[in-house]
Amino acid sequence: MKIEGFVASLRNAGTIEELFDILQAKGAPLIELDGERFLVVVEGDFEGDKFFTEINGEKANSALGDAMLNSSSFPFKCRKPYTGGNAIFVKFDDIESGEFLTAYRGDKAGKFFHVKEGIAEEITEEEYRDLIKKMPEFRVKAFSDEQMDMMGAFFG
Numbered sequence: 342m343k344i345e346g347f348v349a350s351l352r353n354a355g356t357i358e359e360l361f362d363i364l365q366a367k368g369a370p371l372i373e374l375d376g377e378r379f380l381v382v383v384e385g386d387f388e389g390d391k392f393f394t395e396i397n398g399e400k401a402n403s404a405l406g407d408a409m410l411n412s413s414s415f416p417f418k419c420r421k422p423y424t425g426g427n428a429i430f431v432k433f434d435d436i437e438s439g440e441f442l443t444a445y446r447g448d449k450a451g452k453f454f455h456v457k458e459g460i461a462e463e464i465t466e467e468e469y470r471d472l473i474k475k476m477p478e479f480r481v482k483a484f485s486d487e488q489m490d491m492m493g494a495f496f497g
Contacts, residue, residue: 342374345415348430351419361417362418369381369445371461380430396442412432439477440456453468
């Protein structure tokens with residue numbers, strides 16, 4: 342599947358729950374697109390209700406840190422007006438942690454996953470909360486110092 346097709350499929354969501362179901366049906370949180378594996382992170386707003394992704398109990402943008410800059414991001418809209426967000430694709434090869442938790446969360450909905458050795462398994466919210474304390478630190482390759490210096494020179 343191509344990234345564009347995956348992002349376009351998110352348009353079919355009429356609720357946050359449907360969005361999370363579509364993500365899971367497509368293989369998220371780990372998905373293969375264009376022959377490469379990615380961790381899929383989503384964040385956005387559904388008619389005023391925020392949704393986001395957590396990694397080991399922390400919002401994904403905090404857990405990923407500088408690696409977010411090295412990820413591909415695609416905006417998407419859903420079926421209803423004032424809905425949508427961003428789908429962020431983190432290269433799985435850049436993730437240094439062999440085990441971590443991922444959750445797609447909204448105010449009234451959630452999907453929870455335990456990822457170990459490249460395999461994602463859906464778990465309950467209770468299992469998710471219990472496992473957070475047992476997870477190793479989530480690590481993902483960030484930019485090297487040289488890359489950061491080049492970006493600093495580029496952005497001034």
